[in-house]
Amino acid sequence: MSVKCQVIMDAMDTLAPRYLAESWDNVGLLVGSPAQTVAKIMICLDVSEEIVQRAIAQHVDMIISHHPLIFKPFKNLRTDLAQGRLLAELLKANIAVYAAHTNLDTATGGVNDVLAQKLNLHKIEPLTISYQEELIKLVVFVPIEYASLVQEAIGKAGAGHIGNYSHCSFQVAGKGSFLPLQGTKPFIGKQGELESVGEVRIETIMPQKIINKVVKAMLKVHPYEEVAYDLYPLKNTGEKNGLGRIGQLEEPMQAEEFANKAKLALDIANVRLVGEKHKMIKKVALCSGSGAEFIGKAAYAGADILVTGDVKYHEAQKALECGIDLLDAGHFGTEMPIVKTVAEYLEQCNAKGKWNVDISYDTLSKDLFTTI
Numbered sequence: 001m002s003v004k005c006q007v008i009m010d011a012m013d014t015l016a017p018r019y020l021a022e023s024w025d026n027v028g029l030l031v032g033s034p035a036q037t038v039a040k041i042m043i044c045l046d047v048s049e050e051i052v053q054r055a056i057a058q059h060v061d062m063i064i065s066h067h068p069l070i071f072k073p074f075k076n077l078r079t080d081l082a083q084g085r086l087l088a089e090l091l092k093a094n095i096a097v098y099a100a101h102t103n104l105d106t107a108t109g110g111v112n113d114v115l116a117q118k119l120n121l122h123k124i125e126p127l128t129i130s131y132q133e134e135l136i137k138l139v140v141f142v143p144i145e146y147a148s149l150v151q152e153a154i155g156k157a158g159a160g161h162i163g164n165y166s167h168c169s170f171q172v173a174g175k176g177s178f179l180p181l182q183g184t185k186p187f188i189g190k191q192g193e194l195e196s197v198g199e200v201r202i203e204t205i206m207p208q209k210i211i212n213k214v215v216k217a218m219l220k221v222h223p224y225e226e227v228a229y230d231l232y233p234l235k236n237t238g239e240k241n242g243l244g245r246i247g248q249l250e251e252p253m254q255a256e257e258f259a260n261k262a263k264l265a266l267d268i269a270n271v272r273l274v275g276e277k278h279k280m281i282k283k284v285a286l287c288s289g290s291g292a293e294f295i296g297k298a299a300y301a302g303a304d305i306l307v308t309g310d311v312k313y314h315e316a317q318k319a320l321e322c323g324i325d326l327l328d329a330g331h332f333g334t335e336m337p338i339v340k341t342v343a344e345y346l347e348q349c350n351a352k353g354k355w356n357v358d359i360s361y362d363t364l365s366k367d368l369f370t371t372i
């Protein structure tokens with residue numbers, strides 16, 4: 001069996017919403033069409049020549065990668081150059097390519113959270129804040145006998161979530177009045193007669209992203225032909241998220257021991273430690289891929305060590321100046337674990353949506369660096 005590519009795109013957007021991506025990034029469907037059918041998916045870190053050849057040989061219909069295959073705008077599509085050749089092969093084989101990059105880094109349960117779990121961190125929080133959910137207040141006027149029905153419908157659609165409480169709302173009774181004009185079919189009252197009805201004002205709060213769902217659910221059960229409701233933008237914000245994480249180890253340990261544990265957990269051949277080997281580590285900051293730019297932030301947040309990849313000499317120097325250790329576990333090493341997580345997530349969607357799609361993930365690609 002198969003599903004439309006759009007179905008997979010929607011599922012990926014639920015895991016890693018595209019609005020979480022950094023402004024410089026290029027995520028989403030990069031090759032192919034949302035309308036094409038997908039029966040086989042392969043998940044990987046990079047759309048390399050090797051991955052494309054494997055995808056073609058295994059009749060894969062869609063590749064989902066962490067790093068975007070198309071990043072900078074290109075001025076030609078030459079098949080004698082690597083990128084043009086890959087794109088030509090993908091198009092010829094009708095393989096769609098989707099990228100979830102910084103949106104997957106930032107997303108709850110994404111690359112950074114997976115890395116934090118691998119490192120056995122607790123009390124995990126974002127290291128940086130690049131996204132704050134906008135909140136909206138919904139106010140709707142309902143005839144008294146329909147109040148509980150409307151209240152239930154908007155709660156079920158997700159409105160009224162405050163902390164660990166759902167269906168939060170406030171009601172106050174009052175009097176609504178209206179004059180049905182020509183052409184109306186009023187639920188209460190008659191055309192041309194000023195009507196006065198006992199109504200309830202229901203107010204609740206919701207994230208911007210579910211407005212359409214909540215309003216649709218509210219209109220479905222509201223008895224009036226023309227529903228009076230207001231949507232207010234609020235200054236309070238909801239969920240906050242960003243790149244990197246900071247958390248704590250259950251038990252403090254020496255930097256060297258922590259480095260060895262990280263090596264094992266991430267299944268990598270070697271790591272590079274900057275700083276004192278015997279320093280006690282309790283608070284750990286991390287940023288998957290290339291996160292040395294957050295050395296200052298991690299030190300300011302009180303972290304004893306920052307785990308990341310792609311660390312340069314002068315960045316190591318800066319870490320020492322800031323009094324924080326650095327663990328370079330490699331770009332590949334800190335990001336590769338997400339490939340399996342995305343596959344497991346899509347397998348759950350597969351079972352739930354009865355897609356019957358074949359899902360595999362890359363286990364063969366190796367780090368580009370070999371230590372001799």
Ligand SMILES: [Zn+2]
Nearest residue numbers: 289290331335
């Ligand atoms: Zn990366």
